[in-house]
Amino acid sequence: MPDHTAVRPLGLSFDRVSHGYDIGKTVLPVLEDVTLDIQPGEFVALLGPSGCGKSTLLRLAAGLEVPVRGRVSGDGTPITAPGPDRILVFQDATLFPWRTVRGNVEAGPEARGELAAKRARVDEALALVGLETFGEAFPHQLSGGMAQRAAIARALVNDPRLLLLDEPLGKLDSLTRLNLQKDLVRLWQARGFTAILVTHDVEEALLLADRVILFSPRPARIVQEVRVDSPHPRRRDDPALIAMRSALLANLGVLEDV
Amino acid sequence: MTEAIDFRQAGLSAANPFRPWREGIFAALAWGATAVVTWGLPDVIQWGATGLFAILSGLVALVFLALAFLVPLRGWQGGTLTHYGPWFIALGLWLLGWEIVTAKLGWLPKPFFSPPQGLLHVYVTDWDRLLICVAYTARLWGLGFFLGIAVGFVAGVGLGWSKRFAYWGMPLLKLIGPVPASAWIPCAFFIFPSTFHASVFLVALASGIPVAILTASGISQVNRAYYDVARTLGASARWQVRNVAIPAALPNVFVGLFMGLYYSFAVLVVAEMLGAKFGLGWYLQFNTAYSAYANVYAALVVMALICAGLVRALFVVRDRVLGWQKGIL
Structure with a gap:
């Protein structure tokens, strides 16, 4: 698709x-x-x-x-x-533990100063990996699989x-x-x-x-x-x-x- | 949560018609006994606020008596108030014993030990001067502590992040760091234009150094993978410092802040004992010289409350800032 x-x-x-x-x-x-x-x-x-x-x-x-x-x-x-x-996803999810799942996904656009234009894309990336309801959770609250999904969303949001x-x-x-x-x-x-x-x-x-x-x-x-x-x-x-x-x-x- | 408690409360009162808060009654008895002894027995010598102290402890006893019946009515069992029940009793008993061995029997040597009404007398008669001293101390502490932690934090970030900064800065920090801040007193007082500046410097030094050391070590211990992630996401060095290095080091920074806070109290009093015109340290010094030990104790109580309050406030700040750590520790 x-x-x-x-x-x-x-x-x-x-x-x-x-x-x-x-x-x-x-x-x-x-x-x-x-x-x-x-x-x-x-x-x-x-x-x-x-x-x-x-x-x-x-x-x-x-x-x-x-x-x-x-x-x-x-x-x-x-x-x-x-x-x-070119984005790397590691064996450990290496999510920033001080940021929520959404904050982690936002990290890339934010670091490049594109966050304002990309807010919708952040939601989309979360939905793509099935974490749309976990945006406000902190990494320590996630299971290993969810953390890895979040890491993948954090990568994908940057296209x-x-x-x-x-x-x-x-x-x-x-x-x-x-x-x-x-x-x-x-x-x-x-x-x-x-x-x-x-x-x-x-x-x-x-x-x-x-x-x-x-x-x-x-x-x-x-x-x-x-x-x-x-x-x-x-x-x-x-x-x-x-x-x-x-x-x-x-x-x-x-x-x-x- | 309140519902659960109310429910349990309803179950309880169905079994037993009414049961007052037992510790509240005992606390009322202890404080009441203090009031009666203070009022009823003669003082060995005149202390000033004996009547007022008796009235106040009597009032506290009445409050506890009222609470003893209010607690079961309002379903406050298991709350903060009942948690500290045993402490209220102990406090009442402590005051009772203190009252008896000082004011009533005179067992403890007189100028050095003051009964509770002696301290109360200080608060009633010398409150204005105490308040000014608290304000002076607060100004000195506030300026020194916040200046110290700000400089210490910035220096720590630099030392932890930049290799060149660390090359020159780390040996200096390792040399100066272990020297107690009070050892700088003789130099500080002629280097700085006024004793106030010198005192601010000493407090800042005492609180800044642990913050600098722990911030630097926190930043140098950050998992390299976080930087790799940030770099692949296109983050600048500046973004990495602000959004990776500093948040990752914050748990360490707070350890430094707690250490700095304790050191700042230690050096604060010493600094105020030298050449200050007001301040709690000066108040202690001045009243010791006049053998006004009741004033000394009164100031100590104020100081203990302020310091404990500041430590508590820092805990609250830490829990807010490091909320993301829950479950990791």
């Missing part, structure tokens, strides 16, 4: 990107020579062992960090600083052209998770933004993404790419998905019978 809020999605490219963190005496290499092109409007899932550097890739795309080597660009322009067209999802469902219970997975697909289809999802969950990656990219342990290199063509809504018991799941798990070093 494309609507008037659809955005012009961002095309993203990582061109031979290497990155590392200074840990005292040495530099810990995190990404090694990663080249990856993401089409505008594509939903890409990044899969790989814990701590392999997938989150770093998102931070680079968000512009929170600049790579040591190589280039990250959005629609051909190098990304060197954060901006509201991001690229939504970076850093294991946003990682800490939720399985039922909430299933619901939010459906919601993410729905929002992505409605808004048309480009989405990159970091996850540990092979099934989640296959259910949501157009393309699943598998990384090696740190320093992360791309090991495998899987294109998922099944139309949404996808079923978990789709034989094609099950076959892909087995192949990906084997590549992650997990035995078939898990």
Whole structure:
């Protein structure tokens, strides 16, 4: 259901990107020579062992960090600083606890001085994630799933052209998770933004993404790419998905019978 | 909530026809005994307001007696009044004992211990001077405290936020911070043009330093992820300071404010004892010199009430400002 809020999605490219963190005496290499092109409007899932550097890739795309080597660009322009067209949603909702849910959603427009023009959009974003009656609640009053919904609303109100999802469902219970997975697909289809999802969950990656990219342990290199063509809504018991799941798990070093 | 209480009250009175507030009766008895003893027994020496004190405690006793019957009628059980019932009794007994060992038996050494009517006498006869002293103290405290916390807060934000500011400021703060503000007294009195300026400086120093230290540490402890969120939302550094760093550090700032408040009281009295012409500290000093201990106690009571009131007020402000913390702590 494309609507008037659809955005012009961002095309993203990582061109031979290497990155590392200074840990005292040495530099810990995190990404090694990663080249990856993401089409505008594509939903890409990044899969790989814990701590392999997938989150770093998102931070680079968000512009929170600049790579040591190589280039990250959005629609051909190098990304060197954060901006509201590329928004990151973290594993913890990281809502500002001193602001109400509405205050959190308003944070982006307010910070850019656009709040007066965007009040209606704030209500819309709250409704989009089903939190219209929780606007005046404080974050500590929300469940984990609701907090994550609020965080997604806080991102969406800025009409991001690229939504970076850093294991946003990682800490939720399985039922909430299933619901939010459906919601993410729905929002992505409605808004048309480009989405990159970091996850540990092979099934989640296959259910949501157009393309699943598998990384090696740190320093992360791309090991495998899987294109998922099944139309949404996808079923978990789709034989094609099950076959892909087995192949990906084997590549992650997990035995078939898990 | 009131409905629930009324309902319970209705149930109670159906079982027992009428039951007065027991602690109210005991409080009335204790205060009444104080009144009778004060009025009936002779004083060892003349204290001044003996009659007035007897009348006042008698009146309080009557009020408690009336309340003892009003409480069940109005369904006030479980309210603030009945919560403090045991305290009202204890207060009455304390006054009774105090009255007996000072005014009636003279067991406690005379110039140093004053009976309750001695203090009452001070309030009745010296109220104007006390009031002026309270005003002077309030002016000194208000100027010093608010100046101190304002400067301390701004400095703390700078120290917590800016690396360069912290590089130069933190060592200075760590050096000056632990020195008790009263140690600055000798210098302060010749650096500043008047003793009043010096006193304001001392109070400001005492209250500002803990605020600066705790604000700085609060701001440097803010979860980095909040800044990441703000930056991706397109927030300027200024917006991040005002809307992320400061609100996130406010719980710490309030710890600093409480510490500053206590330190300010401590240094306030000392500052007023030196070269001041009015003020509660001066009043204490002056009356101690004349062995007017009843005046000293009277001023102490006033001071205790003011300080406790200010602490209470800060708690109210904190609960309002940090309402979002409920459930986190």
